[in-house]
Amino acid sequence: xxxxxLFTETTKEAPRDEKSLNAKLLIxxxxxxxxxxxVYSYLPLGLLVLRKIQDIIREEMEKIGGQEILMSVxxxxxxxxxxxxxxxxxxKDMFKCKLNGSEVxxxxxxxxxxxxxxxxxxxxYRDLPKSVFQIxxxxxxxxxxxxxxxRGREFDMKDLYSFHSSEEDFEKYYKIVIKSYxxxxxxxxxxAILTEAxxxxxxxxxxxxxxxxxxxxxxxxxxxxxxxxxxxxxxxKVKAGDKCPICQKTLxxxxxxxxxxxFPLGIKYSEALGAYFTDKDGKKKPITMGCYGLGPxxxxxxxxxxxxxxxxxxxxxxxxxxxxxxxxxxxxxxIKKKSREIYDTLLKTGIEVLYDDRDGKSPGEKFADADLIxxxxxxxxxxxxxxxxxxxxxRRDKEEIKLVKTKELQTFFxx
Ligand code: ATP
Ligand code: MG
Numbered sequence: 001x002x003x004x005x006l007f008t009e010t011t012k013e014a015p016r017d018e019k020s021l022n023a024k025l026l027i028x029x030x031x032x033x034x035x036x037x038x039v040y041s042y043l044p045l046g047l048l049v050l051r052k053i054q055d056i057i058r059e060e061m062e063k064i065g066g067q068e069i070l071m072s073v074x075x076x077x078x079x080x081x082x083x084x085x086x087x088x089x090x091x092k093d094m095f096k097c098k099l100n101g102s103e104v105x106x107x108x109x110x111x112x113x114x115x116x117x118x119x120x121x122x123x124x125y126r127d128l129p130k131s132v133f134q135i136x137x138x139x140x141x142x143x144x145x146x147x148x149x150x151r152g153r154e155f156d157m158k159d160l161y162s163f164h165s166s167e168e169d170f171e172k173y174y175k176i177v178i179k180s181y182x183x184x185x186x187x188x189x190x191x192a193i194l195t196e197a198x199x200x201x202x203x204x205x206x207x208x209x210x211x212x213x214x215x216x217x218x219x220x221x222x223x224x225x226x227x228x229x230x231x232x233x234x235x236x237k238v239k240a241g242d243k244c245p246i247c248q249k250t251l252x253x254x255x256x257x258x259x260x261x262x263f264p265l266g267i268k269y270s271e272a273l274g275a276y277f278t279d280k281d282g283k284k285k286p287i288t289m290g291c292y293g294l295g296p297x298x299x300x301x302x303x304x305x306x307x308x309x310x311x312x313x314x315x316x317x318x319x320x321x322x323x324x325x326x327x328x329x330x331x332x333x334x335i336k337k338k339s340r341e342i343y344d345t346l347l348k349t350g351i352e353v354l355y356d357d358r359d360g361k362s363p364g365e366k367f368a369d370a371d372l373i374x375x376x377x378x379x380x381x382x383x384x385x386x387x388x389x390x391x392x393x394x395r396r397d398k399e400e401i402k403l404v405k406t407k408e409l410q411t412f413f414x415x
Contacts, residue, residue, distance in 0.1 A: 023148025038145025038153035119275035133160035149301030189316020203266035210260035313374030
């Protein structure tokens with residue numbers, strides 16, 4: 001993409017009412033636009049990142065058998081009354097409005113809707129197991145929305161739901177999802193700690209959260225550096241300094257961001273909404289369910305909280321808006337011509353490039369913008385580098401600048 005064509009510009013200051021680090025950087029670099037507390041629009045660069053996160057999730061969910069659907073945002077009140085959630089629990093956080101005399105809610109989550117859909121297709125043990133997911137904007141009346149993308153009042157969520165003929169079959173799938181979530185988050189540049197979380201008590205098994213350690217986190221966990229134990233403070237039976245019940249190392253207390261949450265639902269929704277199947281023995285039984293959430297927009301915010309320095313964002317490779325930021329440092333025709341050639345070559349090689357072809361910007365401004373935007377590789381073409389048939393190559397997360405022959409660039413990025 002030509003940076004001269006990008007309608008967004010970087011700014012030195014973030015809006016004064018914005019306190020969160022991730023939002024400040026994302027706004028200043030032109031990734032998102034703040035509409036009100038907890039409500040952000042995605043601009044071209046921000047949408048590229050969000051889509052990359054969604055695509056990683058989509059790919060990994062499909063690998064574990066998830067079938068993608070897209071459910072309605074409007075949800076009827078009578079359905080939520082059947083599960084007794086219209087005015088309780090998450091129902092209290094639901095945006096509600098009148099529609100032709102009846103009431104509807106804007107989906108804060110989709111257990112009711114998904115159960116009603118699937119129950120009309122799943123009738124025999126032969127139809128099970130199944131899992132479906134969607135990636136969609138969710139709406140919640142969050143009390144405090146001061147953490148930028150970490151806590152939106154409208155935000156992106158991937159919600160996966162699984163349907164099983166037995167608790168054992170569910171347990172097997174639950175473990176598969178755990179592995180898959182670690183993979184998703186790893187690809188997004190996040191090291192998450194599987195943490196025991198507060199449950200809704202639908203089954204005897206414990207729900208889990210995927211927690212990423214960061215000062216901006218709204219959660220607190222007690223965890224073991226050995227990686228075998230972690231509990232959310234909300235449910236913890238341990239405290240900082242205690243011995244890990246598994247390996248006896250000392251437990252540590254940290255602030256953390258919950259980027260994912262997985263839940264055994266048991267038969268709560270299938271019983272309430274009449275989702276039954278006929279088992280091998282000919283008996284009618286309620287379907288056992290699980291639900292599994294990930295927040296792509298929160299993941300984007302968390303990535304910024306963790307990967308940044310005083311100059312700006314440092315995107316993890318797989319979710320960066322582009323792989324290379326190509327900077328044409330001066331306005332002389334020779335440099336422009338050479339930069340354009342490099343741009344075309346890299347594009348042909350399949351490398352995603354943001355090409356700073358802007359006139360009227362000083363080298364200092366171009367460097368500052370590149371650091372703020374945070375693309376993993378920076379290539380600089382200048383009078384000095386051209387004398388040596390070379391370009392300057394620098395990683396956003398390293399200080400070292402290397403001179404590389406222009407003709408070697410293609411091979412370098414191919415590997
Ligand atoms: P929290 O305790 O942070 O409010 P939650 O338990 O309400 O989270 P879930 O309902 O399990 O979250 O939602 C699944 C995932 O959706 C979360 O793990 C998180 O990644 C994301 N998410 C939840 N609420 C928000 C929000 N307000 N803004 C952005 N992402 C969110
Ligand atoms: Mg919540």
